Amino acid sequence: MFEDVALLEPSKLTVGVKKKIRLDGERNRDSELILERETNRVYCTSFDSRIGRIYVASTEEGVCKISVPKESRKDFFAWLKEHFDLDAVIDNRSRNKDIIDQLARYFNGKLAKFTCPIDLKGTPFQVRVWKELQKIPYGSTITYKHLARRVAAPKAFQAVGRANGQNPLPIIIPCHRVLGTNGALVGYSCGVKTKEFLLRLEGAILL
Numbered sequence: 001m002f003e004d005v006a007l008l009e010p011s012k013l014t015v016g017v018k019k020k021i022r023l024d025g026e027r028n029r030d031s032e033l034i035l036e037r038e039t040n041r042v043y044c045t046s047f048d049s050r051i052g053r054i055y056v057a058s059t060e061e062g063v064c065k066i067s068v069p070k071e072s073r074k075d076f077f078a079w080l081k082e083h084f085d086l087d088a089v090i091d092n093r094s095r096n097k098d099i100i101d102q103l104a105r106y107f108n109g110k111l112a113k114f115t116c117p118i119d120l121k122g123t124p125f126q127v128r129v130w131k132e133l134q135k136i137p138y139g140s141t142i143t144y145k146h147l148a149r150r151v152a153a154p155k156a157f158q159a160v161g162r163a164n165g166q167n168p169l170p171i172i173i174p175c176h177r178v179l180g181t182n183g184a185l186v187g188y189s190c191g192v193k194t195k196e197f198l199l200r201l202e203g204a205i206l207l
Contacts, residue, residue, distance in 0.1 A: 041088045042080060043095035046073075050107045051194055056096045057089075062117030063099045065168045070191050079168065083121045103171065109201060112138035114172045121168060125151075129163040136177045139202040143181050165189045177204065 042064070046055045055067040055076040064083075067076035080089055093100075098116050105111035120127050132150045136142055142150075144164070148157035167175045170190055176198045180186040188195040199205045 040084065041090055042084050043090050043092040044080070045091065045093040045096045045100070047093075047100050049103060051197060054103065056099055058096055058099065059119045061119035063096070063169065063172065064119040064121055066099075066170055066172065068170055068190050069194060070189070099172075106171065107201070112202075116172070118169060118172065122163075122166065125159070126163045126166060129160055130167055130169075130173050133164070133167070133173050133175055133178070136174055138174075139204050141177045141179050141183075141199070141204050143179055143183075145181060147178055171198065174198075177202075 040059060042057050042059055044055070044057045046053055048054075049068075052069040053073075055065075055071075055073060056063065057065040057076070057080060065076065065079055067073075067079070077086075080086065099114075102111055102114055102116055106114070120130060122130065128151050129147070132147060135150075144157045144161050145154075147164070148154050148160040151160060153160060164175045164178055165188075167173050167189075170176065176188055176190075176195045185192050185195050185199070196205070
């Protein structure tokens with residue numbers, strides 16, 4: 001499915017790690033980060049949904065990235081390259097079966113709360129915003145100003161909006177439930193039409 005993703009064999013992985021340790025000598029914080037990026041495998045796949053093709057990536061800790069339209073396959077791999085060593089990226093659908101099943105149930109109106117483990121990659125501020133987004137109930141909405149107050153940054157609603165737009169797990173972390181001050185469907189990186197579809201699906205806006 002992902003023809004440009006190579007599977008790094010365990011034997012090669014071990015050799016690479018040992019070589020890195022020998023070269024570094026005393027490992028500092030930066031080299032430990034490099035070592036972690038080399039050894040941390042990422043499992044990827046894609047599937048067709050009611051809103052189009054969705055790309056999914058997960059680690060041993062949980063799902064870490066979902067790309068939905070408007071994000072392209074290229075955008076998806078650009079994000080992976082920014083956070084992981086691409087040699088550790090593996091095409092593996094079975095590792096993502098649970099999240100695919102949950103997303104399918106969500107799109108069929110049969111799931112209101114995701115229970116899959118997640119692995120958030122972001123700054124402390126971004127993670128704080130994303131965790132607050134998870135508290136917005138299914139079928140409900142809030143404004144960016146309300147969200148800024150909830151993360152104790154009432155004057156930083158623009159920064160909150162940017163963090164909202166950089167959410168790596170749309171739908172699972174429901175950034176689509178945040179509206180403009182006047183209730184406008186704005187600020188959704190996946191597009192206004194997708195945002196409207198998701199809110200209608202949840203019954204947050206009238207059919």
